[in-house]
Amino acid sequence: MAANLVVFLIVAAFVLIGGMVMLTETRVLHMAFAVALSFLGIAAFFFLLGAEFLGVMQVIVYTGAVTTLAVFGIMLTKHDAEDPPANPNRWHRLLSLFVSAALFAIFFYALIRTPLYTPVERETPISAAEIGAHLFSGQYVLAFELIGVLLLAALIGSVVLAKEDAPDRAKEDRR
Amino acid sequence: MEAALSQYVLFAALLFSVGLYAALTRRNAVIVLLAIELMLAAALINLVAFSSSGPAILTADVPDARPAVSEQVFALMIIAVAAAEVAVGLAVLIALYRLKATPNVDMHDTLKH
Numbered sequence: 001m002a003a004n005l006v007v008f009l010i011v012a013a014f015v016l017i018g019g020m021v022m023l024t025e026t027r028v029l030h031m032a033f034a035v036a037l038s039f040l041g042i043a044a045f046f047f048l049l050g051a052e053f054l055g056v057m058q059v060i061v062y063t064g065a066v067t068t069l070a071v072f073g074i075m076l077t078k079h080d081a082e083d084p085p086a087n088p089n090r091w092h093r094l095l096s097l098f099v100s101a102a103l104f105a106i107f108f109y110a111l112i113r114t115p116l117y118t119p120v121e122r123e124t125p126i127s128a129a130e131i132g133a134h135l136f137s138g139q140y141v142l143a144f145e146l147i148g149v150l151l152l153a154a155l156i157g158s159v160v161l162a163k164e165d166a167p168d169r170a171k172e173d174r175r
Numbered sequence: 176m177e178a179a180l181s182q183y184v185l186f187a188a189l190l191f192s193v194g195l196y197a198a199l200t201r202r203n204a205v206i207v208l209l210a211i212e213l214m215l216a217a218a219l220i221n222l223v224a225f226s227s228s229g230p231a232i233l234t235a236d237v238p239d240a241r242p243a244v245s246e247q248v249f250a251l252m253i254i255a256v257a258a259a260e261v262a263v264g265l266a267v268l269i270a271l272y273r274l275k276a277t278p279n280v281d282m283h284d285t286l287k288h
Contacts, residue, residue, distance in 0.1 A: 015186075015190060019194070019213065020193075022206070028203050031201070031203075031206050032205070032206070032209060038190075038213060039216060042219070045223070049224055049227040051226065051247055054247055054250050054251065058219075061254050061255075062212070062254070066209075066212055069261055070265070072265075073208075073268055074205050077269070092200070096199035097196060099195070100193070100196035107185075107188035107191070107192070108185070116181045125227075126226075126247055131247055134244045134248055135248055140248055147252055147256070150256065151255060154258075154263050158263050158266035161270050162266040
């Protein structure tokens, strides 16, 4: 099963390249597409892990919807094509780098202290039907309904938030 | 040799840190939102990795190495919540942009003063 490890490394490189391009690129739209590459790579991880349904969901929701929304957000707001080059004070960047590196160090330390075993035998991957049966099994059906309510609330809330204020429009009408 | 569970977890930690650094240093609000999504997706990798390798710590009373469905259900719900979060986040961003015509997060510091 050496192929699995090779594929893992290739996909990991893709995801990291996406992240690094986002960090180094100066044009905002290019950053958004770099993140889309990272999201695709994460979906590939899900396929690699045998979670096919989640991989497809990842492609649809993250790569499709989230990136498209972000691109719309970039294009709807007037921005300089380039992100302002660097923060005025270098301490901000250094501190950010330190915080991220320290967080990774903590994760790394915790990881090498935790015994994780990869089970030797793997069963067949979980099918979408199995996830669906589990979702409606009574244990999670309430959470499922609440997710539906949450999505509805988010839909209405985002429309309310993003629509133009009524007084402004009245002012424009008068003009 | 299979890619081990710890490799996935380590990579997710790395991706989370990259996302955190991007969220702290980028200045366009949309990119900051995307970086936060990247951190969320990194956390998802953990969940799916633990799901596909069954119980992480195999003991005598949990010898079953069957992939767990529950984690994938959790991951599915996290994806749904993430989608809702992005929609609301971008709506807030548009409203903020209307208030102060810049997407630069450093300019939105009204609460600071």
